[in-house]
Every structure is written in structure tokens, then in C-alpha cells.
Amino acid sequence: MAGATVGNTEASLTDAIAIADNIAKLRAEVPEGVRVVAVSKYKPIEAIRAAREAGVRDFGESRIQEAIEKRQALSELEELRWHFIGHLQSNKVNAALQHMDWIHSVDSLKLARRINGAIGRGLSSPKLCLQVKFAPDPDKFGWHEDELLADWETLESLENLDVRGLMTIAPLGLGEAQTRSLFERARHFWQERQTASQRWQFDTLSMGMSGDYRPAIAAGATVVRVGRTIFGDRSS
Ligand SMILES: *Cc1c(COP(=O)(O)O)cnc(C)c1O
Numbered sequence: 414m415a416g417a418t419v420g421n422t423e424a425s426l427t428d429a430i431a432i433a434d435n436i437a438k439l440r441a442e443v444p445e446g447v448r449v450v451a452v453s454k455y456k457p458i459e460a461i462r463a464a465r466e467a468g469v470r471d472f473g474e475s476r477i478q479e480a481i482e483k484r485q486a487l488s489e490l491e492e493l494r495w496h497f498i499g500h501l502q503s504n505k506v507n508a509a510l511q512h513m514d515w516i517h518s519v520d521s522l523k524l525a526r527r528i529n530g531a532i533g534r535g536l537s538s539p540k541l542c543l544q545v546k547f548a549p550d551p552d553k554f555g556w557h558e559d560e561l562l563a564d565w566e567t568l569e570s571l572e573n574l575d576v577r578g579l580m581t582i583a584p585l586g587l588g589e590a591q592t593r594s595l596f597e598r599a600r601h602f603w604q605e606r607q608t609a610s611q612r613w614q615f616d617t618l619s620m621g622m623s624g625d626y627r628p629a630i631a632a633g634a635t636v637v638r639v640g641r642t643i644f645g646d647r648s649s
Contacts (some may be wrong), residue, residue, distance in 0.1 A: 416530070417538075419555075422608060424639070425457075425459040425463070428460060428463065428645075429457065429462075429466070431645065432463040432464055432467060432644060433463060433466065433467040434471060434594075435642060435644075435645075436451075436467040436468065437467070437552045438463060439639065439642060439643065440468075440635070440645045442627070443626075443637065444555050444630065446512070446635065447450075447457075447634060447635060447636065447637060448471060448635065448636045448637075449469065449471065449632055449636075449637055449639055450471040450472065450496045450498075450501040450515060450558065450619075450636060450637070450638045450639070451464050451469045451471065451472050451473065451639060451640070451641075451643050451644070452472075452473040452474075452475075452498065452638050452639060452644075453472045453473065453474060453640070453644060454473070454475045454476065454479065454498075454639030454640065455479075455497075455647050456473050456640075456644045456647070458483055458486050458487055459566075461483060461487060462487070462490070464644075465490050465493065466541050466641060469619055469643075470492055470493055470494055471494045471496060471515075472493060472494070472495055472496065472511075472519045473497075473498045473638050473640070474495040474496070474497060474498065474499070475497070475499030475500075476499055477497065477499075477501070477505045477508050477509050477512075477513075479510075479589075480495060480497060480512060480513065480602060481512045481593075481639055482514055485558060491533070491568065493595035493638070494514045494515065495512065495513050495514050495547065495610075496514065496515040496516075496517055496638070497509055497513040497516045497517065497518060497580050498517045498518055498580075498638055499518060499547070500517060500518060500520065500546075500554050501516065501520075501524060503523075503524070503527055504527055505567065506524070506527045506531050507531055507536060508531070509539070510528065510531055510532065510536040510537055510538070511536060511537065513539050514539055514540065515541070515542070515577075516528075516530065516540075516541050516542070517542040517544070517571050517580040517619050517636075517638070518542070518544050518554070518555075518580060519541050519543050519544060519568055519576075520543075520544040520555045520556070521554070521555035521556075522535050522564045522568065524605065524612075525543075525568055525571055525574060526571065528541070528573075528574065529571035529573045529574050532573035533573050537549055538573060538574075538575050539575070540575050540577045540617075541574055541575060541576045541577060541644060542575060542576070542577060542578050542579055542580035542617055542619050543555075543556065543561065543568070543578075543579055543580070544556070544559070544579075544580045544581065544582075545558065545561055545579050545580070545581050545599070545602070546581065546582075547581055547583075547595050547599050547602070548583075548584050548587070548595060550582075550584045553582060553584070555581070558602055561606075565606075565609070569610070569611055569612060569613070574613075575614075576613040576615070577613070577614060577615065577616060577617040578603060578607075578616060578617030578618050578635070579599065579602070579617070579618055579619070579620075580617050580619040580620065581595075581596075581599045581619075581620045582620075582622070583595050583596065583620070583622075583629075589628070592625050592628050593628045593631070593632065594636070596625075596628055596629050596631075596632035596633075597632045599618065599620055599632070600618060600632045600633040603615070603618045603633075610617065616637045617635050617636055617637065618633060618634050619634070619635070619636040619637075619638060620632075620634045620636075620637070621634045621639075622637070622638055622639060622640065623638035623639055623640060623641040623642040626642075
């Protein structure tokens with residue numbers, strides 16, 4: 414995958430047209446108030462340039478090294494916002510805080526404490542989402558609802574965290590109705606936490622990917638994270 418960020422100019426022009434087209438179609442479907450994060454993981458920087466040309470400012474990456482390389486390679490593009498959406502290992506916390514505007518995937522108290530400590534030592538403070546699982550999913554990180562409730566007070570006592578809301582990923586293989594009800598539950602839980610929060614501006618609900626952004630938006634997502642629908646399949 415290391416070579417994935419090296420561009421191929423021949424392919425780029427047609428890719429750029431397809432990307433602009435995909436973005437226009439997506440835009441037509443997504444309401445004004447919902448932010449689209451274009452998930453550019455494993456995609457070359459030319460693809461990100463094409464999406465920026467088409468008006469996208471928010472990009473999502475799931476590996477910190479790849480995200481930093483792309484950000485540096487594209488430093489001349491103004492006003493890009495970089496969103497980290499992958500599992501963040503402890504030894505990458507400092508790098509993530511230095512280079513990411515958002516981290517959607519704060520998935521444990523231990524990680525939250527590390528982030529809090531690093532900000533306390535002077536690193537910058539990105540906007541954060543807490544990752545919650547609304548169905549058992551051993552392959553995914555994050556809190557279950559009851560676990561988050563149990564950690565809530567401790568989390569709120571971490572004085573440096575700029576927590577903006579929740580992020581969730583629906584498990585693969587759910588039917589349409591199940592997906593919908595999972596997202597409804599997420600919205601409900603998010604609103605409850607919004608009311609309960611003593612100090613956070615809890616205005617963000619990050620849910621919905623290429624396969625399920627429609628039900629996510631219908632249920633009240635404020636941010637969708639869309640990769641393949643914009644950039645095409647990652648396996649090709
Ligand atoms: C890869 C990824 C996405 C985007 O997935 P697509 O199916 O390409 O839209 C969204 N969120 C997370 C957490 C991801 O890892």
C-alpha cells in the first residue's frame with residue numbers, strides 16, 4: 414500500500430472527471446447541514462486534488478502516516494480539514510494531535526486519557542468524537558452504550574478534551590430495517606448525551622458510509638464519511 418499515494422498522471426484526468434461527477438451526485442442527495450467527509454484512504458493525492466477542485470474540504474484517513482504524508486504533499490491547498498477515522502494506537506497520539514483537525518475514533522478511556530495528557534503538554538487540540546458500538550461487533554473498537562455511560566463522568570473530567578459528539582460504524586451484513594433502527598438508536602443516544610453533557614459542545618453525529626449513508630442521514634447524521642462512492646473501489 415505504500416505506493417498507493419504515488420500518482421499516475423495518465424489515469425488522473427479521467428479519474429478527476431469521475432470524482433467530480435460522483436461528488437455532484439452525492440451533493441444532490443445530501444442535505445445542506447450534513448457534512449461530507451471524503452474518505453481518501455489508500456487513494457492517491459491526485460484524487461484528493463480532484464475532490465478539492467469539486468468543492469470538498471474535508472478528507473478522512475485511517476492510517477496516521479499516510480494522512481501526514483498526504484497533508485504535507487498537499488500543503489499548498491488551502492482550507493483542507495483532515496479527519497482521522499481509524500483506530501489510533503497510543504504511540505501515534507502525538508502525531509495525530511499535531512496533524513489532524515478531527516479524530517472521530519476516540520474508542521477507549523485509555524486513549525482519551527492519553528490525548529488529554531498530550532494536549533496538557535502543549536500539543537494542539539483537535540475536535541473529537543467518541544466511538545460507540547450499537548451492536549456487538551468484535552471486529553470494531555469503541556464503547557457499548559452502557560460502557561460509555563460508566564466512563565462518562567471520568568471522560569468529562571478530562572479537562573483538555575474538545576469532544577464534539579459520537580461516531581459509529583454499522584456492522585456489515587445488517588438488513589435495511591436493522592441498519593435504520595441502529596442509526597435511530599445512535600441518534601437517540603447522542604441526543605440524550607447532548608442533554609446530559611455538562612461541558613461539551615455535543616453537536617456532531619458521525620455515521621454513514623458508502624453502503625449506508627442514506628439511512629444514516631434519514632436518522633439524523635450530521636457527518637457522513639464516504640469513500641468508495643466518491644473515489645471508486647479501493648481494491649481496484
Ligand atoms: C473506510 C471507512 C469509511 C468509508 O468507507 P466507504 O465504504 O469507502 O464509504 C468510513 N468510515 C470509516 C471508519 C472507515 O474506515
